[in-house]
Amino acid sequence: MSSLAAAAPSLILLYCLRCLDPVEREPFRFILLAFIFGIISAFAVIYAPNILSWFMASNSSSDYVIFFNRVIEAPLLEELSKFCFLVVLLFLIRKEVDSLVDFLVYSSVVALGFEFLENYYYQASALTDSTPLMTWLSVFGGRTIGTMGMHLLFSVWSGFSVWILSFYRSSIRIYLSILSLLVSVCLHGLNNYAAYLSRLGPPDQPIMVNHLGNLLYYANVNFAIIVFVALFASAVILDLTALNQFSFFVFSSGNLSSDSSKFKSLVFVSSPINQYLARSTFLWRFHPKGTSIKLRENLFRKFSKFSLRYAKNLFYKSDVSLNTRLLDLIVSEL
Template identity: 30%
Template sequence: MATLDPQAILDGRSPGRPSVMLIIGMVVSSLCAMIALGLYAVFGGTGFVVGLGLAILPVPMLVAVVLALDRLEPEPPKDLIFAFLWGAGVAVLGALILNTLGYRYVTMPLFGDTDGRFWTAAVGAPIIEESLKGAVLFVLLWFRRNEIDGITDGIVYAAMVALGFAMMENISYYMQALDGPGGVKSLESVFVLRGLISPFGHPLFTAMTGLGVAYAANHRTGRTAALILGLLGAMLLHGMWNASTAFGVKGLLVVYLIDFGILLVLLVLIFNERRALVREIGQYLPLYQGTGLVSPQDIQMLATMPQRRVARRWARTVGGRFSARAMSDYQLAATELVLLHQRMDAGVIDQGFFASRQAELMNLMYWTRQAFLSQPGDPGAAPWGPSGFAPPPPHR
């Protein structure tokens, strides 16, 4: 275990080598976020601090909800942070500049002040903002394709970039409301609408792009069409929501019901994908019983979230935090192994990559298994009854 970097293996990167491109992306995104905040502070008036506080307030809960969707095979934290920072930085600053220029030099000269604002909100902003948010998903598809294993991953990454964007955008809305004629009452109305009633608006829009990216990452044909349709779907939903504000409460209600229906469909897709993954655990992991890496009881344990939690608690009881971490890594490595088989069967990876990745994951499973079975406690006391069989260590 001392020679392994479990997180690097699970992330599919070289041990001890953080991605230079990822670091650069985080730095650039953070700088853009700070510039946007600086502009808000300078031009936003007295409402900046209030707007900042209200915008940040629901974010931890919203992020927790998104991460709960992906508990069976969670994405690398660094990639999720990068997506959030991109939304809060590059996408927001880019949209701030491009939306302003589009209104000043395109929609206002063509349609006048009032109609120009409507067309900017209903057409210009959705095109610009969804393109900027979707760009990071295309980056992840290009550089981290093997981390996007299905619909859930595409939606999770899309939601993270959109939550970062929405948080920063809400600051400006709250500032404008507080500094406007309505003052505090106007701020209350905007907070209820954006912070409580429709906090998943932007994640829902960008999820369409996430679906396209997920399809492209896991299929050999139709990739370009999926990416285009996904991005257009995001723009359409975003444009419908923005345009509905011109039709009062009835317009908002109609579009809200449509969006809520789409949200339910996405949740069903995520649930069905999780069930399919559970079935594949029972399909692929039995192939490895002869290696001693899994037993029939282990496969049953790996197939449900409650049993996985029981296993981690048992490992902590037997060997403390180190053993619990080893159990968690073992569970994730086993799940990654199943997803590797899934991608191989779909024909999106070649035999060489499959063999190399398979060896890494089997090696990690062996050493993490040894870590929680070799503790001073009694391994036989495990609720699912793990096998104590320990084959010779695989070649490293």
């Protein structure tokens, strides 16, 4: 029961996340692998020795230990754990990762895997309470549902951090990458600090600092959502730009006349809307000509993949022969 309740929010968000990738949807086997890596990263945090907490406990009062554990240690260890497993994952599937959207998607899926195990851990712990049903319902409503997707909002910046390291060759890329990783840690830390403030004092008599904690929580969540949307939108715009760049390259270098059938196929397959609807036969039914034009799913998949590889090649300004091979392959398919 707890496993299903913990998995439901993560699976819903996972489906929504895949819909945010309009150009080239990532293979499900790699998405599943990223989710498993997220679960393993949560295991690493749960069962890792809390050396910092032990040091604080031996040198400070219990209040300081609680503050340090929730506000500083937990965000730092959790985000670093997700970041490390994300780096390993992206190295293993490096041939599949082509654009910023891919980095953001995989970092978000790792976060959902982490969130799933964390929710399961808290729900299972609630069942050992003296009033298991009421405690479980409280955890499910307040944590599993109430904080659904929070890890995703934090860890998407880890994906941005790895993207900076992978794509840029500037001497300041290390500093920019660390700064992006610190964004995820700070957002997580502010979230935990707000929760810490909201629980101070007697539970049956709210005090001023509790209201301050609630205000800080909603401000932090809204800010995290805004920057998440801005980051993802920017990444999607880059992918759509790559789609247009590659279609222009095929037209100009492939000697296609504007009245040829290959040109018409090029215009059709390079449309972002058509690309999105070509994900499945179900979505293709919503296309105005979906009943009269057979879905060439393989052609759409190749065109989107080649578009992102072409843009990546332009970014690095290397391997011109690759562009020619991509051109020959896609023209033959049109």
